Amino acid sequence: IDQTNIRNFCIIAHIDHGKSTLADRILEHTGSVAKRNMQEQLLDDMELERQRGITIKARAVAMTIQHKGTTYELNLIDTPGHVDFQYEVSRSLNCCEGALLLADAFQGVEAQTVATGYAAIEHDLDIIPVVNKIDLKHQRADEVVQEMEQTLGVDAEDVVRVSAKTGINIDGLIDAIVTKIKPPEGDAKAGLQAMIFDSHYDEYRGAITYVRIMNGTVRKGQKVRMVRANTIHEVVEIGQFRPQQTPCDELRAGQVGYLVCNIKSLNDVNIGDTVTLNSEKDIEPLPGYHEPKRMVYCGLYPSDGQDFKELREALEKLAINDPSFEFAPESSEALGFGFRCGFLGMLHMEVVQQRLEQESDVDLVQTAPNVTYEVLTKRGEILHIHRPQEVPDSGDIEEFRQPIVRVNLIQPEEFVGPVMKLCNERRGLLQNTEYLSATRVMLSYDLPLAEVIYDMHDRLKSITRGYGTMDYDMVGYFMADLVRMDILVNGNKVDALSVICHRADADRRGRAVVKKLKEEIDRHMFEVAVQAAIGSRVIARETVKAQRKNVTAKCYGGDISRKRKLLQKQKAGKKRMKSVGSVDIPQKAFMSILSTG
Ligand code: GDP
Numbered sequence: 288i289d290q291t292n293i294r295n296f297c298i299i300a301h302i303d304h305g306k307s308t309l310a311d312r313i314l315e316h317t318g319s320v321a322k323r324n325m326q327e328q329l330l331d332d333m334e335l336e337r338q339r340g341i342t343i344k345a346r347a348v349a350m351t352i353q354h355k356g357t358t359y360e361l362n363l364i365d366t367p368g369h370v371d372f373q374y375e376v377s378r379s380l381n382c383c384e385g386a387l388l389l390a391d392a393f394q395g396v397e398a399q400t401v402a403t404g405y406a407a408i409e410h411d412l413d414i415i416p417v418v419n420k421i422d423l424k425h426q427r428a429d430e431v432v433q434e435m436e437q438t439l440g441v442d443a444e445d446v447v448r449v450s451a452k453t454g455i456n457i458d459g460l461i462d463a464i465v466t467k468i469k470p471p472e473g474d475a476k477a478g479l480q481a482m483i484f485d486s487h488y489d490e491y492r493g494a495i496t497y498v499r500i501m502n503g504t505v506r507k508g509q510k511v512r513m514v515r516a517n518t519i520h521e522v523v524e525i526g527q528f529r530p531q532q533t534p535c536d537e538l539r540a541g542q543v544g545y546l547v548c549n550i551k552s553l554n555d556v557n558i559g560d561t562v563t564l565n566s567e568k569d570i571e572p573l574p575g576y577h578e579p580k581r582m583v584y585c586g587l588y589p590s591d592g593q594d595f596k597e598l599r600e601a602l603e604k605l606a607i608n609d610p611s612f613e614f615a616p617e618s619s620e621a622l623g624f625g626f627r628c629g630f631l632g633m634l635h636m637e638v639v640q641q642r643l644e645q646e647s648d649v650d651l652v653q654t655a656p657n658v659t660y661e662v663l664t665k666r667g668e669i670l671h672i673h674r675p676q677e678v679p680d681s682g683d684i685e686e687f688r689q690p691i692v693r694v695n696l697i698q699p700e701e702f703v704g705p706v707m708k709l710c711n712e713r714r715g716l717l718q719n720t721e722y723l724s725a726t727r728v729m730l731s732y733d734l735p736l737a738e739v740i741y742d743m744h745d746r747l748k749s750i751t752r753g754y755g756t757m758d759y760d761m762v763g764y765f766m767a768d769l770v771r772m773d774i775l776v777n778g779n780k781v782d783a784l785s786v787i788c789h790r791a792d793a794d795r796r797g798r799a800v801v802k803k804l805k806e807e808i809d810r811h812m813f814e815v816a817v818q819a820a821i822g823s824r825v826i827a828r829e830t831v832k833a834q835r836k837n838v839t840a841k842c843y844g845g846d847i848s849r850k851r852k853l854l855q856k857q858k859a860g861k862k863r864m865k866s867v868g869s870v871d872i873p874q875k876a877f878m879s880i881l882s883t884g
C-alpha cells in the first residue's frame with residue numbers, strides 16, 4: 288500500500304459517548320468483520336471490559352477500504368475514556384496523525400471531552416469533531432456543536448454528525464477521515480525505527496508487541512534490536528490486527544501492527560522503546576513516552592501467608608499486560624509479606640485487584656489506598672512517602688507536602704452552587720469559572736489529590752443527578768498541615784491501618800475509624816480495645832465487648848441447615864482475616880478506613 292493512502296487515527300471521547308460502538312460501525316462499514324460475526328463492542332474483548340462495559344486496553348485495528356476508486360489502509364486505535372487511563376490515551380496519540388473527537392448529542396461536552404481534546408491538540412493531530420447519537424429523541428446536536436466550538440475551538444462546519452448505533456452518516460465520517468487526516472510521514476527506505484506502544488502476553492508465543500513503524504521496513508525473519516533495552520531478537524511473526532491477528536510479510540513506515548519475537552521475559556519489552564534492525568548500528572531511539580504517573584498506592588497481601596509466591600507470579604503476569612501498574616515487595620508487622628502496588632487511580636486499582644482474583648487463584652487482603660506524599664526532614668532530606676508507616680515522627684518533620692491537582696468540573700448551571708460547596712468542604716481553591724454555553728459551566732479548582740480520588744466522582748454524580756463530570760491534572764506538591772494517625776488494637780499498633788490526614792480532621796476521623804472497626808471486628812473471648820492515636824496521644828477509643836456464648840447456641844433445637852449455613856458463613860469470613868496479637872481483624876476492616884474519610 289502507498290504510504291500516502293494510509294490514515295492512522297484514534298477515537299477519543301468522554302466515557303459512554305460511543306467510542307467502542309463507533310469502532311464497531313467503522314469495522315462493519317469497511318467490511319472488516321462480516322455482519323454475522325459482529326458482536327457489540329468487538330474491541331472490548333477483555334472479560335472485565337465486557338462485564339463493566341468499558342474499554343480498558345487500547346486496541347489497534349487495520350482495515351482496507353475502497354474510497355472513490357482508491358484503496359486506503361485505515362488504522363484505528365480504540366482508547367479507554369476513563370480518567371485513570373489517560374496514560375493509555377496519550378500512548379495511542381503518539382501513533383496517530385488524526386483523532387475523531389466524539390461528543391454525545393445529548394450529554395454534550397464533558398470533562399474528558401475537553402481533557403482528551405486538548406491532549407490531541409498538543410500532539411498536533413488532525414482533529415475531526417464528531418457529534419454521535421443523533422438518533423436520540425432528545426438529541427441537542429446544535430447546542431453540542433456550539434459547546435465544541437466554545438471549548439475546543441473547532442469549526443462548526445467541520446463537525447460530522449453520526450449515529451454509531453444506527454449507522455447514520457458513517458459514510459460521511461469515512462470521507463472526512465480520508466480527506467482531513469494527513470498521511471503518515473516517514474521514509475520506508477531509511478533505517479528502521481518502530482515505536483512499541485503496547486504489549487500483550489500470550490501464554491504460548493510470549494510477548495506480542497504492538498508497534499507503529501515510524502521509519503524503515505521490518506520483515507519476518509530479521510534480527511531486531513530494542514534500542515533502550517539493548518536486546519536482540521528474531522522476528523518470528525509480523526502482522527496486523529484485522530481485527531484478529533493476521534500475519535503479513537512486512538510492515539513499512541506509517542503502518543501499525545504487531546511483532547512476535549519469542550520474548551519470554553517481560554523485562555525485554557519496554558513500552559516506548561524503539562525497535563531497529565540489529566544491522567543498523569547508529570539508530571537514534573525515538574523520543575519515548577512519559578513514565579506513567581502512579582497516583583494511588585495500596586498494599587496487597589495474600590490472605591494465606593503461603594500464597595506469597597503465587598501472588599508474586601500473578602503480579603508479574605499482570606504487569607506485562609499493564610505497564611502502568613507497578614509493584615514492589617514490602618512487609619507489615621500486621622500482615623506479613625506482601626507487595627506495595629502503584630496505580631493510576633482508584634478504578635485502575637479495582638480493575639487490577641479483580642483481574643488478580645479472576646485470572647489467578649489468590650485471595651487478597653488489601654490495605655486502604657493512599658496518595659504519595661513528600662516529607663522534608665529537619666536534616667534537609669526529601670522523603671517520598673508511599674505508605675503511612677514511612678512517615679517519620681513529627682519531631683523530625685520540617686515540612687509535610689501533599690499532591691495538589693487542578694480539577695475541571697463541568698455541569699449544568701443549576702448545580703454550580705452545590706458543586707462549589709463540595710469543593711470548598713474538601714479544601715479546594717477556585718481558580719476559574721467559564722460558561723461553555725448558556726446553560727453549562729466549567730469550574731476549575733485546585734484540590735488535594737487525596738480529597739479527589741476516593742469518592743469525589745461519586746459525590747459529584749449524586750449532587751448533580753448524574754450530569755456533572757470531572758477530570759484532573761497534577762499541579763505539584765504543596766505544604767499542608769498533615770499528621771499520621773495510628774490505630775492500636777489492644778495496645779498493639781496495626782501498621783497497615785495507619786492513615787495520613789489533615790490535622791483539623793484527625794479527631795473526627797479517629798472517632799469514625801474506631802467506631803467502624805468496632806463494627807468490623809467480631810467479639811472474642813476477651814475484651815478488645817480499639818484506639819486511634821497521633822504520636823502517643825490517644826484521640827479516640829472504642830471497646831469490642833467479650834463474647835458471651837457460642838454463636839451457634841441459638842440454633843439448638845432449630846433446624847440443622849440453618850446451623851450449617853451459619854458455620855459456613857463464619858468459615859468464609861475467617862478466610863480473609865489477619866491476626867494481630869490474638870485479635871482477628873477481617874479484610875474488610877483494612878478497607879473500612881476509607882469510607883470514614
Ligand atoms: P464508550 O465508553 O465511549 O466506548 O461508549 P460505548 O461505545 O460503550 O457506548 C456507550 C453506550 O452508548 C452504549 O450503551 C451504546 O449502545 C450507546 N450508544 C453508542 N452510540 C450510540 C448512538 O449513536 N445512538 C444511541 N442511541 N446510543 C449509542
Ligand code: MG
Nearest residue numbers: 306307341342
Ligand atoms: Mg469503549
